[in-house]
Amino acid sequence: MKFINVFTLILVIVGGLNWGLVGLFGLDLVAAIFGAGSGLARIVYILVGLSAAWQIIPPFSAVGSGEFAAGQNR
Known part of the structure; x- marks a missing residue:
């Protein structure tokens, strides 16, 4: 999974x-x-657009899992 994240970030x-x-x-x-x-x-x-859509997922996942809020309390 890490490869796809790096690849889409580069795109x-x-x-x-x-x-x-x-x-x-x-x-x-x-x-x-x-x-x-x-x-x-x-x-x-198309690949750049799909990559942008893929890169939107991690911030929303972090907010939904409470990971973002936990990071704010440090």
Whole structure:
């Protein structure tokens, strides 16, 4: 399970950096590497989106299990 967490975190970081480049310079690095509108670029975008959804789970799990509240009492 640790591998998937690290892998999805890396993809979320890559996606965030790509959006930063789009916002700052109008450069979509994923489209530049794989071709705008290509199937590979779409797969990368889908994987980044799924990774973001996966990374949402741990904070909600921590809150639901009381782990977050326990950490606040230290």
